[in-house]
Amino acid sequence: MWETREASRADVFRFIEVEYNRTRLRRHPEFGYITPLETRARLRQDFTPAA
Template sequence: MGRTGSRFDNAAAESFWAVLKEEIGTRFWPDRATARADILVFIETFYNRSRLRKHTHWGYLTPHETRLRYQQNQVLAA
């Protein structure tokens, strides 16, 4: 994140929290460890690996696929 009060940083954070609340919901967990585990599973299995970026610039790829493609291009350029 950038400096305090940057509206551009706030938009990215708010977008993430909106997706998290929509997918997981607002439920209660028995303890903090269970909540952390459920959120980690959500981030690693859905948010990073199967959620599509809904924009033609990203080619409708998942964030994970975008990162792999970027890393391949970096290796080839070196």
């Protein structure tokens, strides 16, 4: 267990924001089921100026 309530809250926050949200699959209307990081990477590619 955790020593303090703040330590437990910090660990839960870290898990949700760092581990869960980066690996969960979500449905994107154009790309299908991909992670949020993959969505951002694909959107960045679409908005990069053509050389």
